[in-house]
Amino acid sequence: MKGLWKVIAPFAPDQSGASAVLYELGGILVICDAGGCTGNICGFDEPRWFTRKSAVFSAGLRDMDAILGRDEKLVEKLCAAASRLDASFAAVIGTPVPAVIATDYKALRRMAEKKLDIPVITIDTDGMELYDRGASKAYLALFETFADDDPRTIPNAAGVIGATPLDTSSLTAGSDISEVLKQEGFDTVFCYGMGSGLDDIRQAGAAAKNFVTAPSGLAAAQMLQSRFGTPYEIRYPVLPAEIRNRYPSFSGKKILIVHQQVIAHTIREEAEKACAGRTLPQITAASWFMMADELIRDGDASLAEEDDFIRLVRNGQYDIIIGDSLLKRAVPEFTGEFIDLPHFAVSGRM
């Protein structure tokens, strides 16, 4: 039945995606919850929590706070924390509780900004969407709020949008991507939210080109293109060697890649190049997450339910599935090869 998941546990939710984008930027992040959502973020979805401290806090809402809509109490708590912490901005990130009581985030932001001397952003996540939606909202809010209209000149700079541990399943993706892009000729690389700070967000308009490494970065890249004329390219430049080494063996095979779409599509393009001159593989990209129109090919699948995936595998007669091994449980009858490509937002594995 629709909505019933019998084998696969839920994926990282939108508030985790928003938090992942903002995590390294030096702000106070308030998860507008009773505690459980923050626990999920810090205890599970944010692998940087135990190695790199960040001011991620729970609003500590209680039933009467929610029933009476005590926004002013939340603002008081935020002000008290801001008075004792060194923070460059504050962000309020939504969860199911404010979604139920229809919290007015704009009003909340105005109330908080009146009492604080730092900028405040709000992200209206609700815990029912997936991480990429929250990340996308956070990127947009960041660039809309902080990107200078008239940035200083930074020659030959590249921006990277869409790199979070949830998307890259790596703690070193920021530096890895920067290194590759520098090898490709860029002098400066801003990997927003993973290695680059708020000052770099301010200079976003100075980038000569933006790279979108996950669908969550696309809306922000389009916004920056419209605002500053910055072109963008959708590509994931640091695929693991274990996958790349397998490309020649993909020739003539029917392959399903289940991951975030940019990774899936980059594998497809690279594998096709590697097999040029031989029988090309037939590769289908599928994802429960956002799918950019630019990358969709005929046969690609946007999944909504657990059953969609099971049906796709059952009917697809694939030789190979590339995806997080957690998904194997859902298709025990699959007899082909399953190549593990961890997706942190799916399994919490790097």
Next chain:
Amino acid sequence: MTKEPYSITAESLNAAGRGNIPAELMTSTHLIYSSPATLAFNSPGAQGFGVKRAGLSIPGSVMLLVSPGCCGRNTSLLTEMKEYRDRFFFLLMDETDLVTGRHLQKIPQAVQEIVDFLPQKPSVVMICITCVDALLGTDMERVCRKASDQAGLPVLPCYMYALTREGRKPPMVFVRQSIYSLLAPVKKEPATVNLLGHFAPLDDSCELYPLLKSLGISKINEISRCGSFEEYLAMGAANFNLVLNPESRLAAQDLETRLSMPYIELARLYQIDKIANQYKLFASALGASFDDTKYRREAEEAVRAFCETHGNAVIAVGEMANANAFELSLAFTRYGLTVAEIYGTPTDEDFVYIRRLAALCPASRIFSNLSPTMLYYDSGRVHIDLTIGKDARYYRPGCPNVSWSEERQPFGYEGVTKLFTAMKQALDTSSSEGSSR
């Protein structure tokens, strides 16, 4: 701006007094820092027994989590554990469900699908609901009855309401009541007792077992030792309940009302004289007496052995351990040790310990595990030789640590013996490593 974590000495906290705990130490007055102790509560799937694991204490049970996706997110960790594989199911809510409550209509069908999907019919289906249904005012008892009628097996509610954490029935209290709610009146067995409170058994070597047997109690039930649903149901025959964790009090009261099963509470303590006194009172309540000399001597010997070699050790005590951080700190100071730091969340009930702690070790500093200022905790400010608890280890990485947070539960004299033995081992190992460098 001073980058200092909030802290208060035991002396000052005691002077402030019960009912006047500083706001920085309260959970509802400020933003909440995600310390390991907070995460242990707020991310229950991640570690320890939270509502999800606890709700599956009944043998053969499965759980349907009815919630927004975010509430089930960390459950993937549990589903990787052998004993929880194929026991969690998810009915994910969307925005329309939130507005119309239509997800409640789907529950009976979802339960039926789960029963049909599983190769073996579960004993019980637990329906776990979360904050959104708390706010929607869902009558889950009614929904469970409907699902039970349709699927032909017991369906019980289980409330993961973080919003009600400080209420009369916090989630961990409610779940304890829920898991014993299927016990029905059966013929009483006078020589049977239930131990309520934990979701894992007491250590096998705990003296409570032989002490109870010395009173003629031949059968000691713990839900975590029940191998089958039938064994679980047999807990309904117990003559009385022993409540080892106050969060089980409500469950015990419920059993007293429904099954005429009285209960006695025993606290987990680390002060040997208090343990002795508690056992004495317990035995006299049953019109008997214990000979606990042997166990008491073992505990005293373990304390003596530690103090003899490490009597000058400076200790930091966390709350993420199988102990009340304040009672344990008081026990340490009464044994002549120094407790420099405590990471905890004091309640009014803890003042019975804080008052004595203030007299014996007034300079002990209490840090709030929940305060945003703990972001600035600096382990270099005060020298500590040994930490107790997982949270203490987080704040002071590299310092010898006894995590004291195993799932098997320590209790009584045996808890003291094992703790002090582990503490001695931790410091002995640290010293020998230091001298070999």
